[in-house]
Amino acid sequence: MGRRSDHGRDELEALILEAGAAVLAEGGYARFSAREVAKRIGYSVGTVMHVFGNVDRLVMEINARTFAAWTLWLEERLAHAQGRQRILVLVDGYFAFAREHRNLWSAIYEHRLPDAMDFAETLVTHRRKLTGVIAREVAAVLPEATETTITTLTGSLIATVHGHCAFLLGGTFALIGVEHPQALAETRVLEILAANGADLP
Amino acid sequence: MGRRSDHGRDELEALILEAGAAVLAEGGYARFSAREVAKRIGYSVGTVMHVFGNVDRLVMEINARTFAAWTLWLEERLAHAQGRQRILVLVDGYFAFAREHRNLWSAIYEHRLPDAMDFAETLVTHRRKLTGVIAREVAAVLPEATETTITTLTGSLIATVHGHCAFLLGGTFALIGVEHPQALAETRVLEILAANGADLP
DNA sequence: CCGAAAATCGAACACTGTACAATAAATAAT
């Protein structure tokens, strides 16, 4: 019983996104369902499809939302840190967010969009924003580096931390008997930064 | 039209696994279907379920098969390399295998098994075997290191390479403008090994 | 050869995403 008068287009979009994020957070990507989202907000499936076109785009928009939330969350944590601590806050910020929002975090990587489809613009924007925060901190410890060096090194550092986090939450590290993955990631990050001439205060 | 006389239990298991790997390789994890596997080998869905219990276990067994194939493939490549080249063969072995068997590789990480379920034994075994090959090579360049150090460092190195490869094939690096991810991963691996006192010939 | 055990099938069940005609509502035009 969708009521057009109750919610404007943007309002409805936000409603679907919020309910969608809840469904995703509760059941994970495997159990995600557009029908369940529709049910929760009291609209029919058709409406959800009409607003987002298809499920893949809906998931991408939810993932974009996750990136946006992650950015805010990270900036808040950074506000209370100084010097080299800021780098460690970034690493801990990755692990802690992934742990605390396991299903939302996993969905980012479990959702592989069809070859014919490309990334939603909001996803691109919000992901770049999050990367930008990290690049800013990397630049701060590498004052002499060029922009491309910062971009490249930032990407490499995120990939490194991501790899460790993915292996932790995916069970790989437990399987092969590796302990304290976060400490391991921190060590790697500091090593890499040191090897690239970082000035770590 | 299943013909019990045609295939023994093990034979049937292998048949399903091979067809399953083909389905997975062709359509990726998202399009994988036990029904399609059954159709291909001329048995009914019920039989496939009867042999593997549920789809998650089937996927795990296919993934185990992928790990086994990966190990053989890697050892073959290692046979022609010496010295520090062996380390680079490992990195290239990760990227090349993932690229050449994109869907099979992706399935390993896209498939998240339900919380209540644990890893199939064959998956554990074959994954450990692959890790073992890498650990052996890491140990070769770190003669003084203890076994736990080797295990930990090996896990960390794999996680690092995996992170870079996942970001390459997942489109993250393209999104944030990072080029030559494999070269980046190689640099990281050599840096990490150097920082941990490796003797790189 | 016959009875027990195991394998295989095929049909149900409750889901899924997507497509689309029918209906309802809001807006624009006259």
Next chain:
DNA sequence: ATTATTTATTGTACAGTGTTCGATTTTCGG
């Protein structure tokens, strides 16, 4: 004000999915 037109929303249909389970075969032990 009353149409006409656009838009939103629904509900249904379709082709899939994994899983369950009774019925039917087939195999094997005694």
